[in-house]
Amino acid sequence: MSHYHPRVIEKQGKASWARPTTLGVVLIVLITAVGCAQGSRDADGSPSKASTASGSNVVKLIAEAPGCDAKPEGTGFAYAPERVMTTAHLVAGTTGPITVIGTDGKRSEGRVVLFDPGRDVAVLRVPGLRAGSLAFGPIDPGDSATLVGYPKGGDLTVISGSIGRRAPAYGQDIYNERQVLREVLIVHAAVEPGVPGAPLFRSDGKVAGMIFASDLDKPSGYALTAEEIARPAMDGTTAAATASTQGCSD
Structure with a gap:
């Protein structure tokens, strides 16, 4: 967590x-x-426990933050093709790709392309992730x-x-x-x-x-x-370069 x-x-x-x-x-x-x-x-x-049509867009995220002595795990959601939104505090200080697990159990790798520590919002680019836009x-x-x-x-x-x-x-x-x-x-x-x-x-x-x-x-x-979250969602859809997740959050 x-x-x-x-x-x-x-x-x-x-x-x-x-x-x-x-x-x-x-x-x-x-x-x-x-x-x-x-x-x-x-x-x-x-x-x-239940399932909904929109719930299929919800993913589990597992990251690595060795410098923070943590392995953050939490929730995100695919709001556009190959884009997942989550909180910035979940991915702060992480290194390498983030594991993205869909409701079908399929694992993908994502990288942070937008990191907003003020709003507490991050967007991941997950190549090949197929999900309907929300x-x-x-x-x-x-x-x-x-x-x-x-x-x-x-x-x-x-x-x-x-x-x-x-x-x-x-x-x-x-x-x-x-x-x-x-x-x-x-x-x-x-x-x-x-x-x-x-x-x-x-x-x-x-x-x-x-x-x-x-x-x-x-x-x-x-x-x-x-x-x-509308602005970071929009900016995140066009961002391609990996963004810095800075340091560990409090």
């Missing part, structure tokens, strides 16, 4: 700033606190949504949830070096390690955002909005 675990705090009123803790980067979200509803789970408490679109508070990912490096899992609020969020980049402002969605669903990088699907199959963090205190997750 990824070595980076952001901690997100909901706070009323104006934005304030908190120093990072040992748990990871602290984000202060400009929202009114709202209640959380846990995503659908099996009787034994584990997330329910459409992006906004989502409203109260709408139902579906996350598809690989919790804790396990099986492909579908997690049902709903959108709480859409809000601007101040926080640190993945290196804890500069303050950034991102538009995020508060997602009422159980987001476990390994799920960041997962697409957030609307009921019509369009991508409403990408999960990039979980709340360590509640069964909630945080997603970058479709508008927030």
Whole structure:
């Protein structure tokens, strides 16, 4: 699983700033606190497993980051031919190609062609990866949504949830070096390690955002909005040269 675990705090009123803790980067979200509803789970408490048409675009990623003493593993999704989006913190400090495993078990190799540590977005070029293009679109508070990912490096899992609020969020980049402002969605669903990088699907199959963090205190997750990831998605489709993944993230 990824070595980076952001901690997100909901706070009323104006934005304030908190120093990072040992748990990871602290984000202060400009929202009114709202209640959380846990995503659908099996009787034994584990997330329910299912498959969807759009879920076939979701892949498992395994990277090598020897300088970080880590072997990051997580989720990504193919949004265009030969292009996979995931979080930047998953691939930060990696060396060599990244293993991309499709829902059919087929393995491919991908290389990072776009790395945005501010937004926490990365795009991989995966030669030969065949996947249909995904459409992006906004989502409203109260709408139902579906996350598809690989919790804790396990099986492909579908997690049902709903959108709480859409809000601007101040926080640190993945290196804890500069303050950034991102538009995020508060997602009422159980987001476990390994799920960041997962697409957030609307009921019509369009991508409403990408999960990039979980709340360590509640069964909630945080997603970058479709508008927030649209630019790196577009730039990533034309990028061909391998991008630097810089150093290890906090």
